Amino acid sequence: MSIERQAIENLATLARIAIDDNRIKEISQQLGSVLDLVDQLQAADTSGLDNVANPTQESQRLREDKVSETDQREAFQAIAPDTEGGLFLVPKVID
Amino acid sequence: MNWETVIGLEVHVQLATKTKIFSGASTAFGAAPNTQACAIDLAMPGTLPVVNQQAIDYAIMFGLAIDAEISKTSVFERKNYFYPDLPKGYQTTQLEKPIVGRGTVAVQLADGSSQSVRIHHAHLEEDAGKSLHEGNFRHGMSGIDLNRAGTPLIEIVSEPDMRNSQEAVAFAKKLHSIVTSLGICDGEMSQGSMRFDVNISVRPQGTTELGTRTETKNLNSFKFMEEAIHLEVERQIDLIEDGGTVLQETRLYNGETRTARSMRSKEEANDYRYFPCPDLLPVVLSDQRIETLRSNLPELPDARQARFIEQYQLSPYDANILGADTSMAGYFEQATAKSGNAKLTANWVTGELSARLNADNLSPDNSPVSAEQLAALIVRIADSTISGKMAKEVFEGIWAGEGDADQIIEARGLKQVSDSGALEAMVDEVLAANQSMVEDYINTDPDKRKKKLGGFMGQIMKASKGQANPQQVSQILAQKLSEML
Amino acid sequence: MHNLTIAELVEGLKNKAFSSTEVTQYLLTRIKSLDTEFNAIITVTEAEALKAAQAADQRLAQGDAPALCGVPLVHKDIFCTHGVRTSCGSKMLDNFIPPYNATVIENFQHSGAVMLGKSNMDEFAMGSSNETSFYGPVKNPWSTDCVPGGSSGGSAAAVAARLAPGATATDTGGSIRQPAALCGVTGLKPTYGRVSRWGMIAFASSLDQGGPMARTAEDCALLLNCMASYDSKDSTSVDRSTPDYSAHLNASLKGLRIGVPKEYFSEGLDPDTEQAVRAALTHYENQGAQLIEISLPNTALSVPAYYVIAPAEASANLSRFDGVRYGYRCDNPQDLQDLYCRTRAEGFGEEVQRRILIGTYCLSAGYYDAYYGKAQQVRQLIKQDFVNAFEKVDLIMGPTCPSPAFKFGSKGNDPVAMYLEDIYTISTNLAGLPGMSVPCGVVEGKPVGLQIIGNYFDEARMLNAAHQYQQVTDWHKLAPEGIQ
Structure with a gap:
């Protein structure tokens, strides 16, 4: 299976990864090869089976509604790429 | 042509928990930016969510209040998209198995009639942070405050059962009334505690097929909601009558300028790639828990x-x-x-x-x-x-x-004079001082005399500096005048 | 001194045969002189190690030393360490210094262990050869032109080269067991939920599990005693008390029922590796265990199911690396989308990008049911295979990998060739079961591993079986040439 250029570009946009034009062909082949592998799944008879996302049998544990966190802005923002006035900065967001 | 408007609402209700839905950070409103965003809220590597019991209980309480089905097993899913106020790059929400299923809300309209609006479902999710476009930071940048990120929300999704803005507003007010009565939301609209997305379409009166709808997002007052609906309905009708077609799009209403515009960024075809969140397990509710909440509903x-x-x-x-x-x-x-x-x-x-x-x-x-x-x-x-x-x-x-x-x-010496002796004296004094008015009263046709009483009342109240008991004065006056006839 | 096991170090430290400072200093010096060749460790934490060793020596002197007091270890660079760069093998986190610790790290601190450094790994744990690390490949101490396996290749190589007596590692599809096999060390992936994932940078949340590597099963038991815990900060951590994994090491294997899955001995298995594994099984028979042929019919579906589920989860787990709050950010972004797209293109390596794209594809509109939905259903089939098997047997054994360590670059440009390396290990991750690799022979001068799979939370029985095997064999004592 090979994947069309358009589809790769769409995936790259969804995943927010810039992909050079000259890499698209190689990526298309590699993804195609992986999809050939995973297409083996289609042969399996899975009728009547649940789609369970986690191997544990447990159910979600619930936490008491009690404040446990203190302000650590300084520590967190010390490792941030760009901050000002306590805010994380990014190039202007246009809605 | 006559047009019928069809309106459905998606209502985001911030739950009045002390902490976030997946972290122990405070949800108190108004803190300095990012001082209530902990490692989990910032999506620091390796951090994991744990669900807040109170958020679950509040969602159940809402479901019980609208007589909805409560899911014994509900599942959190990831909704994937990139936005700077969404730290994980996905919103943890519910899709296939929401905690609250179908229900109904009875709405009283201003004319005294009532209407029932069907609820499709209500699900739990986390709020995003805020992007500030202006502030005390470099020009050309946006500032991200993640204090709000992770605040628990229930999103209530109605069926398209409303036909005009009055119905939509009455429904919204009823939801406000329910969630504040339950105590699950502080109802502070100005702080964004309740936000409305309005889905609007129009169709020729008498037809049943739905028209193409638009979604006007993030309305945070009943007034804005009403205005935005009027504006959008008018826009759609004008558009169609001028031979155009309505595009399915997300719109943003500006309450200050009373205008709306299409949100370009949302036009890009979104593929949210929902899937069950593997960091969380299914939320399983016992009958006992639900019944306890039911019996304790306010x-x-x-x-x-x-x-x-x-x-x-x-x-x-x-x-x-x-x-x-x-x-x-x-x-x-x-x-x-x-x-x-x-x-x-x-x-x-x-x-x-x-x-x-x-x-x-x-x-x-x-x-x-x-x-x-x-x-x-x-x-x-x-x-x-x-x-x-x-x-x-x-x-x-x-x-x-x-x-x-x-x-x-x-x-202020505002005591009303109700002592009959004092009031009688006051009335006598005014009558004595206004003989011509008295004569005029006596000479007036009996049916029209009542109208003349006002003049006396005014004089008496003035004389008493407004402190005479008006009911008593009126009685005494009527009595005295009739005696004069 | 570098040949001492953890059990021996604990004993020696307690008896004051040597101090933690001495051992720590010795191993730091050894790392400096040897690791330029192996590249097993990304960050050596010399100052912190010596400080921790001194503190450990004080506690040892006072006589209130906890279990692993003064024992030096390396931690896979996937576990967040407060104040120490945690890169996950990626340029994306090359500058990331966490302001918090992983629970596993906390557990080791409480038990007095000393951290020597952070071990190399495939980028974001995606790989089976340690070739995808931003910090360069790790070399297999047994043969430096061969891979050490992955993704915990740095941990395995460090233990094999005697740079540390033990290491932490993680396993999403075989990332503890495969490098343990290829480097001739003992490694254990516990039951899903046994070891906290808090602070362990996620690759695929429903598959990831931390576990120990050491030279012996006895040492793995000591490490797991400390590593395993119930953690309220991890919703998938199982609320269950932790047994003493050292307590049953010496139990007899008489009557032990060992399942031998025929699917693990089919085409693709290197004959010499098969011979070594069969020989190990014979040892078990000699110790009174019973071999029972079983079938795990859906084994072949495990690789395709894994390569849907793991990339799907990863595609979302890695979205947080967006250049906004921490980690790498590209230079001079033109606008917000440019910031995202270039940060992620420049910060992630090719394999990570590939898996994000695969995961994005499998979850996208129109493909979800055919890929993600189907894979989760197949996961149930695979799990059911094991449930059925464990009705008849106590443990399952077979090869860890199809063949010994391969040469760098030999898997070429086709990712699928590399993915098939994990054919025997992946299904336990999908089922959430514990698995272990124990050295059981040498083929072409390179070690091969016996895999032991246990039932849920049956790590003690696996460690018992592995320990008993190591009482009658010496494969685990062999060191790579030049290391002795």
């Missing part, structure tokens, strides 16, 4: 309104207004308990008090005039110590912090 607006009519003999109109809001209802009941006069108390709470609170954007809970103070004022109206007009002046005095009703009445 009084809901409909029940309260019925009780007010029954217990206090209020009109349905007053009961509706007072019963809708928990703090207003509480204030009314507290004041009535002291005043012993439900009708008069209802009039004052729905009238003067509500007007003043609205003007100053205050809730009854932080009213400068306490329920006890209002009750004391009402007692003085009921026992004729002061007139209704004086009472307004006294109310203003209490509002301004000058003291209780009796203190102000005393200090």
Whole structure:
């Protein structure tokens, strides 16, 4: 299976990864090869089976509604790429 | 052509928990930017979510209040998209198995009729942070504050059961009334505690097929919602009548300019790639837990309104207004308990008090005039110590912090004169001083005499500096004049 | 001194045969002189290690030393360490210094262990050869032109080269067991939920599990005693008390029922590796265990199911690396989308990008049911295979990998060739079961591993079986040439 250029570009946009034009062909082949592998799944008879996302049998544990966190802005923002006035900065967001 | 409008609402309700849905960071409003965003809220590597019990309980309470099916097993999923105020790059929400299933909300309309709006489902999710486009930072940048990120929300999705803005607003107000009565939301619209997305389409009257809808997002007041609906309905009808077609799009309403525009960024075809969140397990609820919550549900607006009519003999109109809001209802009941006069108390709470609170954007809970103070004022109206007009002046005095009703009445010398001897003397004096008016009264056709009474009343009230009890004066005056005939 | 096991170090430290400072200093010096060749460790934490060793020596002197007091270890660079760069083998986190610790790290601190450094790994744990690390490949101490396996290749190589007596590692599809096999060390992936994932940078949340590597099963038991815990900060952590994994090491294997899945001995298995594994099984028979042929019919579906589920989860887990709050940010972004797209293109390596794209594809509109939905259903089939098997047997044994360590670059440009390396290990991750690799022979001068799969939370029985095997064999004592 090979994947069309358009589809790769769409995936790259969804995943927010810039992909050079000259890499698209190689990526298309590699993804195609992986999809050939995973297409083996289609042969399996899975009728009547649940789609369970986690191997544990447990159910979600619930936490008491009690404040446990203190302000650590300084520590967190010390490792941030760009901050000002306590805010994380990014190039202007246009809605 | 006549057009029919079809409206459905998606309502985001911030739950009044102390902490975030997946972290122990505080949800208190108004903190300095990013001081309430912990490692989990910032999506630091390796951090994991744990679900807040209170958020689950609040969602269940809402479901019980609208008589909806509660899912014994609900599942959190990831909704994937990139946005700077969404730290994980996905929103943890519910899709296939939401916690609250189908339900209905009964809505009372202004004309007294009622309508039932179907709820498709309500699900739990986390709020995003805020992107600030202007502020104390470099030009050309946006500042990201993640304090709000992770605040628990329920998103209530209605069926497209509303046909005009009045119905939509009445429904929205009813939801506000329900969630505040339950105590699961503080209802502070100005702080974004309830936000509305309105789906609007139009179709030729009499047809059943739905038109293409637009979604106007993030309306945070009933007024904006009403305006935005009018604007959008007009736009769609104009567009179609001019031969155009409505595009399915997300729109943003600006309450200041009263205009709306398409959100370009949302036009890009989104593929949210939902899948069950592997960091969380299914939320499984026991019957016992649900029943415990059911039996502890606080009084809901409909029940309260019925009780007010029954217990206090209020009109349905007053009961509706007072019963809708928990703090207003509480204030009314507290004041009535002291005043012993439900009708008069209802009039004052729905009238003067509500007007003043609205003007100053205050809730009854932080009213400068306490329920006890209002009750004391009402007692003085009921026992004729002061007139209704004086009472307004006294109310203003209490509002301004000058003291209780009796203190102000005393200090301003506002006591109404109800002593019959004194009032008779006052009436005699005015009649004596206005002989021509008296003669005019006597010579007037008996059917038209009543109209002439006002002139005497004015003179007497003026002479008493407004302190005469008007009902008594009117009686005495009528008596004296009839004796003269 | 570098040949001492953890059990021996604990004993020696307690008896004051040597101090933690001495051992720590010795191993730091050894790392400096040897690791330039192996590249097993990304960050050596010399100052912190010596400080921790001194503190450990004080506690040892006072006589209130906890279990692993003064024992030096390396931690896979996937576990967040407060104040120490945690890169996950990626340029994306090359500058990331966490202001918090992983629970696993906390557990080791409480038990007095000393951290020597952070071990190399495939970028974001995506790989089976340690070739995808931003910090360069790790070399297999047994043959430096061969891979050490992955993704915990740095941990395995460090233990094999005697740079540390033990290491932490993580396993999403075989990332503890495969490098343990290829480097001739003992490694254990516990039951899903046994070891906290808090602070362990996620690759695929429903598959990831931390576990120990050491030279012996006895040492793995000591490490797991400390590593395993119930953690309320991890919703998938199982609330279950932790047994003493050392307590049953010496139990007899008489009557032990060992399942031998025929699917693990089919085509693709290197004959010499098969011979070594069969020989190991014979040892078990000699110790009184019973071999029972079983079938795990859906084994072949495990690789395709894994390569849907793991990339799907990863595609979302790695979205947080967006250049906004921490980690790498591209230079001079033109606008917000440019910031995202270039940060992620420049910060992630090719394999990571490939898996994000695969995961994005499998979850996208129109493909979800055919890929993600189907894979989760197949996961149930695979799990059911094991449930059925464990009705008849106590443990399952077979090869860890199809063949010994391969040469760098030999898997070429086709990712699928590399993915098939994990054919025997992946299904336990899908089922959430514990798995272990124990050295059981040498083929072409390179070690091969015996895999032991246990039932849920049956790590003690696996460790018992592995320990008993190591009482009658010496494969685990062999060191790579030049290391002795």
